[in-house]
Amino acid sequence: MNKILKKELLSPSVWLFEIEAPRIAKKAEPGQFLIIRTNEEGERLPLTIADFNREKGSVTIVFQEVGAGTSLLAQLNEGECILDVVAPLGKKTHIEKNMGTVVCIGGGIGVAPIHPIARGMHEAGNKVISIMGAKNKDILILEDEMRAVSDEVLITTDDGSYGIKGFVTTALQQIIDRGEKINEVVAIGPVVMMRSVVEATRPYNIKTVVSLNPIMVDGTGMCGGCRVKIGDEIKFACVDGPEFDGHLVDFAGLLSRQRMYKDKEKVESDHVCNLTKIKEVL
Amino acid sequence: MALQMTKHAMPEQDAQVRAHNFDEVALGYDEETAIAEANRCLSCPNPRCVQGCPVQIDIPGFISKMKTGDFDGAIGVINESNALPAICGRVCPQENQCEMHCVLGIKGEPVAIGRLERFAADRALAAKNEVKPITYAADAKKVAIIGSGPAGLSAAGELAKMGYKVTIFEALHKAGGVLSYGIPEFRLPKEKVVKVEIDNLKKLGVEIEFNSVIGKLYTVDELMEEEGFSAVFIATGAGLPSFMHIAGENLNGVYSANEFLTRCNLMKAYKFPEYHTPLKVGKNVAVIGGGNVAMDAARTSLRLGAEHVYIVYRRSEKELPARLEEVHHAKAEGIDFKLLNNPVEILGDDNGNVEKLRCIKMELGEPDDSGRRRPVAVAGSEFNLDVDTVIVAIGQGPNPLVQSTTPDMQTNKRGNIVADEETGATSKPGVFAGGDIVTGAATVILAMGAGKKAAAAIDEYLKNK
Numbered sequence: 001m002n003k004i005l006k007k008e009l010l011s012p013s014v015w016l017f018e019i020e021a022p023r024i025a026k027k028a029e030p031g032q033f034l035i036i037r038t039n040e041e042g043e044r045l046p047l048t049i050a051d052f053n054r055e056k057g058s059v060t061i062v063f064q065e066v067g068a069g070t071s072l073l074a075q076l077n078e079g080e081c082i083l084d085v086v087a088p089l090g091k092k093t094h095i096e097k098n099m100g101t102v103v104c105i106g107g108g109i110g111v112a113p114i115h116p117i118a119r120g121m122h123e124a125g126n127k128v129i130s131i132m133g134a135k136n137k138d139i140l141i142l143e144d145e146m147r148a149v150s151d152e153v154l155i156t157t158d159d160g161s162y163g164i165k166g167f168v169t170t171a172l173q174q175i176i177d178r179g180e181k182i183n184e185v186v187a188i189g190p191v192v193m194m195r196s197v198v199e200a201t202r203p204y205n206i207k208t209v210v211s212l213n214p215i216m217v218d219g220t221g222m223c224g225g226c227r228v229k230i231g232d233e234i235k236f237a238c239v240d241g242p243e244f245d246g247h248l249v250d251f252a253g254l255l256s257r258q259r260m261y262k263d264k265e266k267v268e269s270d271h272v273c274n275l276t277k278i279k280e281v282l
Numbered sequence: 283m284a285l286q287m288t289k290h291a292m293p294e295q296d297a298q299v300r301a302h303n304f305d306e307v308a309l310g311y312d313e314e315t316a317i318a319e320a321n322r323c324l325s326c327p328n329p330r331c332v333q334g335c336p337v338q339i340d341i342p343g344f345i346s347k348m349k350t351g352d353f354d355g356a357i358g359v360i361n362e363s364n365a366l367p368a369i370c371g372r373v374c375p376q377e378n379q380c381e382m383h384c385v386l387g388i389k390g391e392p393v394a395i396g397r398l399e400r401f402a403a404d405r406a407l408a409a410k411n412e413v414k415p416i417t418y419a420a421d422a423k424k425v426a427i428i429g430s431g432p433a434g435l436s437a438a439g440e441l442a443k444m445g446y447k448v449t450i451f452e453a454l455h456k457a458g459g460v461l462s463y464g465i466p467e468f469r470l471p472k473e474k475v476v477k478v479e480i481d482n483l484k485k486l487g488v489e490i491e492f493n494s495v496i497g498k499l500y501t502v503d504e505l506m507e508e509e510g511f512s513a514v515f516i517a518t519g520a521g522l523p524s525f526m527h528i529a530g531e532n533l534n535g536v537y538s539a540n541e542f543l544t545r546c547n548l549m550k551a552y553k554f555p556e557y558h559t560p561l562k563v564g565k566n567v568a569v570i571g572g573g574n575v576a577m578d579a580a581r582t583s584l585r586l587g588a589e590h591v592y593i594v595y596r597r598s599e600k601e602l603p604a605r606l607e608e609v610h611h612a613k614a615e616g617i618d619f620k621l622l623n624n625p626v627e628i629l630g631d632d633n634g635n636v637e638k639l640r641c642i643k644m645e646l647g648e649p650d651d652s653g654r655r656r657p658v659a660v661a662g663s664e665f666n667l668d669v670d671t672v673i674v675a676i677g678q679g680p681n682p683l684v685q686s687t688t689p690d691m692q693t694n695k696r697g698n699i700v701a702d703e704e705t706g707a708t709s710k711p712g713v714f715a716g717g718d719i720v721t722g723a724a725t726v727i728l729a730m731g732a733g734k735k736a737a738a739a740i741d742e743y744l745k746n747k
Contacts, residue, residue, distance in 0.1 A: 023499055037455055043549070043558045044455075068558055084455040086493040217549070217559075220453050220495055221681055222521035223541035229532060234525065239683070253532050256634035260534045264560035271555035 002082040005058055011139040013065045014109055015074050016050070022057030024087045030116040031093030031211065031243055034059065035219045037084035038072045045069045046216045046238075048113035048188070049087065059087070062112030062141070068268040089219045090242045093186070093209070095120040100183030101127040103175060104150070105168050105197055107189025108134060111142050113211065114188045119149040121186075127151050129180070131171045133189070137162035168193060169200045182206050187246065191255055198246035208246040212237045214257055229253050287390030290319040292397055297614040301584050304467045304552055307611060308372070313351075316401040320348035322386065323393045330383035331395060336731035337436075339363040341380060341395055348398060357406040360399060365439035365483065366432065366730065368407055368475045369461060371400025374727045375605045407478050413485035422447045423744055426511040428496045428684060431459020433517035433717025433729035433736075435483060440737030442486045446744070449511070451494040456548060459519055461726070463548040464540075466578050468585070469608075472547070497683035502691070502713060512747070513712045513740045516699060517733060520678040520718035526570065530628030531674075535564060535636035539571070539579045539675035546582050561586065564670030568592045568639045570625055571675035572602040577609065579673045580617045591617050592667060596624040596644050596657040622646075624657065626664065628672055638666040678723050688713070698722060706736030707743075714740055 006018035024034065033048045051060035065074050076082065095117070102121045106114035111132050122128045130150040134140040135158045147153050154171040155163030164171050168189070175182065185208040187197040194210040201208045214226040214237050221239035228237050229250035235241065293309045294300075300307050311319065323345040331341045340359050347355035360367045376382075376396040384392030425441050427434045430452040438448045456462045457480045461470060470476060484490065496502065496518075505511045523538035525531055542561070545551040549559035567583040569576050572595035580591045593612070595602065598621050602609055613619070622644045629638040643663035646655035680697045692700040692709035699708055699715040706714040716732030718724055 023494075027499060041550075041557045072558075084493050086453070086455075086495060088498055089495065217541055217544055218454065220521075220683065222523070223544055224523045224525065224538040225541045227525075227532060234527070234532070250532075253634075257532065257534060259634075260562065261560045264554070264562065268555045268558050268560065271558075 002085045004076055004078050004080055004082065007078045010062065010141040014062065014139070014141060015065070016060060016062050018058050018060045019082065019085065020057060021059050021085055021087070024059050024085065025052045025054050025057045028052040028059055028088040029092035030095065030120045032088040032090045033219070033242060034061070034085055034087030034089060035216070036073065036082055038069070038076065039083055042072060042083070043069045044217055044219070045073065046213070046219055048211065049116070050112035051116055062109055064109050067265050068271070086219060090238060091240070093117050093120065093243060095124050097124045097126070099124070099126045101129065101181060103129045103131065103172065103182050103185045105131045105172065105185065105187040105189070106133070106146075107168055107187070107193040109141065110189030110193070111146065114186065115142055115145055115149065117186055118146065122149045129154070129175060131156065131168045133157075133168035133193070135159065167196065169196045172197065172200050176204060184209065191251060191258070194246060195251040198249070198251075202247055209243050210246040210249060211242045212244060212249065212254060213242065214254055215260060286322060287386070289391045289394040289397070290315045292394070300468065301615040304585055306471050307468050310404055311397055311401045316348060316398060317351060319394050320345045320398060323349070324385065326385060330385065331380045331393075334380040334383040336379065336727045337363045337734055339399070344402065345393070345398060348402065353402050353405050356402040360402060364730070365436055366479050367399050368403035368479055369432075369470065370727050370730065371396050371403055372470055372475070373465060375725060377606055379727065407475065413482045415485060416442055416445065416487045418447055418487065419445060423512040424449065424510055425513045425515065425740060426451060426505045426509070427515045427517060429459060429517040429519055430457035430490060431517060431519050431717065431729065432461065432726045433519070433733040434459070434515065435480065436730035436733030437515050437517065437716070437737045438488045439483055439486065440734055441740060442483070442488050444737070444741050448488045450488065450490045451496050452490055452492050453495040454548065455492050457490050457492070463544045464575065464578070466543065466547055466582050468581065469578070495683065497687040502684065502688045502710075506712060512744055513714065515706070515733070515736050515740065516684055516708070516713065516715040516719060517717045517729070518681055518684055518719045520680055520723040522679040522681045523674070524677045524679060525674055526625060526676060528625060528627055530630055530636070533628055533630040533636045534634050535562065535670055536628060536672045536674065539569070539575045539673050540678065542579055542673050543575070543582065546586070552586060562671065563588050564636075566590045566669040567671040567673065568594050568667055568669040569673045569675055570594050571677070572597065572604060573675065573677070574604045574608060576675035577604045577612050579675050581612055581615060583671065583673070584615055584617065588671070592620045592669070593617055594620045594623050594625060594639070594641060594667075596622065597654065598622055598646060601654050620667070622657065624659065629666070636670050636672055637668070639669050639672055640664060640666050680719050680722070696722065704735060705739035706732060707739060712743065
């Protein structure tokens with residue numbers, strides 16, 4: 001179980017893994033996530049399910065190497081197995097017929113988890129306008145896949161190397177300004193991006209759903225490490241989310257809590273880095 | 283020779299030394315002391331101690347064998363009633379159970395039943411006695427158990443011995459429930475005790491499916507209708523942490539005890555960075571609550587390098603729900619008990635880190651529903667404690683994952699599953715439940731007792747089906 005069927009480099013340091021997981025593939029829905037433990041010493045790492053194939057019995061994850069945990073994962077090769085994969089976790093995205101026009105926004109590797117949501121919205125007969133944002137053309141991922149499930153795709157790059165120059169909010173504002181009636185926005189990406197999207201839709205009262213990525217341990221509701229403030233309530237992102245009404249999210253609190261282990265992450269990174277070096281020498 | 287009126291002392295690590303390591307505190311009897319302690323037992327013809335044991339071990343029976351040095355015989359007697367004696371001998375609150383009823387306790391100290399059970403079990407574990415796998419009948423029925431904590435493990439052992447094919451579904455990557463993620467290494471060694479006792483169950487033929495969250499991966503109905511299980515036992519425990527709902531609870535440095543202990547025990551954060559899960563413990567730690575979980579979190583903080591650790595509890599010493607022995611251990615290690623104090627707010631610095639815990643003094647008023655005197659705040663008595671870590675250990679509720687996906691099973695207003703006290707039968711045919719998910723947070727041995735009763739009831743149900 002958990003054998004890596006396909007490993008692909010999507011852009012520098014961004015990996016796609018297709019994992020053999022028939023039990024999970026049978027149940028997974030857009031918006032849900034999984035938790036991975038790479039080896040006995042490893043952390044439990046939450047990652048959004050980027051895709052699932054019920055016939056083939058596989059699920060796909062897309063992740064960026066940003067620390068020790070993701071580096072260790074990236075070292076696994078096709079044919080090797082991941083020690084632990086727990087899923088499907090969290091609530092599924094609310095998708096139904098006749099929702100009208102839905103704008104699906106993916107920033108950076110957030111395009112990967114927005115893809116099954118856009119597909120689900122499209123299959124349910126809704127009009128899907130997708131916005132994909134990246135720093136530059138070279139690191140844009142899954143463009144063809146997004147075009148296949150969208151009625152319209154807008155691409156933004158920070159440096160203008162492809163598509164509209166600017167941020168995802170630049171494209172969103174264009175859609176709003178041209179008078180398009182938007183019934184719902186779903187945004188996944190870095191916290192600052194999701195916060196900008198929420199601020200862009202707030203004046204127009206457009207329902208905006210965001211997928212939060214706080215620090216997690218078990219992912220089943222037993223520890224509250226992933227708690228976030230939604231309006232006046234404390235919610236556990238792993239069981240009550242990860243998707244929430246963006247207009248109620250306390251983004252400042254989320255950002256602060258995400259920084260909790262910054263100094264420890266450095267120590268861990270150095271430790272894993274040294275271990276890797278030792279392995280290479282041997 | 284006159285009967286010794288006190289228990290034979292059990293050697294333990296020196297308090298100053300053990301406060302800085304994760305090795306087991308209580309070291310256990312040696313053979314000679316075990317025999318001497320066994321000889322204090324009067325072998326009452328009507329043993330009251332047995333009535334105090336939730337799984338009714340034949341206590342005089344196993345102790346009489348220990349008197350003659352027949353330790354193999356002793357563990358045989360214990361195993362007839364208890365599948366996890368090395369664990370129960372360590373973590374049971376014997377002062378409220380078997381030992382509370384011992385006649386020697388009237389004039390002196392009771393027989394150290396827990397220590398004797400532990401000795402016999404440890405000796406058997408060390409000897410690695412062969413466990414004979416069960417040969418299953420071709421038409422053996424399948425039983426699913428949800429949760430691998432004490433209730434699930436005990437039911438699994440009983441059902442396997444009755445010839446049922448048992449599969450335990452566990453959400454985490456390790457078995458044991460609270461035995462693995464909750465109770466720390468220094469009270470309950472994981473490799474030496476928990477793992478070995480669970481491995482013995484596996485050798486019997488019990489299968490454990492890890493990383494399997496029931497309610498997400500399968501529903502209870504799917505287990506019965508699609509996966510071929512004839513009965514289901516739900517033993518998912520009380521794993522949902524309660525918070526205080528006071529200002530500042532989302533600051534960095536505030537943990538639920540569940541998160542703190544899971545990071546330390548299950549993820550081995552105390553071995554960071556060899557193990558990769560981090561845990562942040564400051565110089566000054568406040569643990570809110572007075573139960574065993576609070577004691578475990580406080581003593582763990584000390585071992586992770588905290589200089590000053592407070593227990594902040596709203597009632598007085600007499601009402602502390604923790605085991606007496608653990609309160610003594612905590613005090614000897616230097617934990618500072620701030621009794622009759624209640625937190626009102628957690629204050630942070632500009633970076634969102636905990637800086638102070640604001641408390642108010644309490645006094646005891648009239649008894650409440652639980653029979654304990656209700657703590658009442660003393661107006662104007664607020665003060666600040668300088669702390670950089672706050673651990674909330676004020677209790678746990680039932681996780682709703684299984685109940686919410688099993689709509690035809692009755693739950694009460696607190697979210698616990700409604701089950702028959704004697705059989706564990708729920709309102710849904712073929713589905714049984716036991717342990718903390720039914721009773722709310724209680725003890726390891728009560729959960730094991732519930733597992734044992736449910737196993738008998740499941741056998742009865744399947745025979746008549």
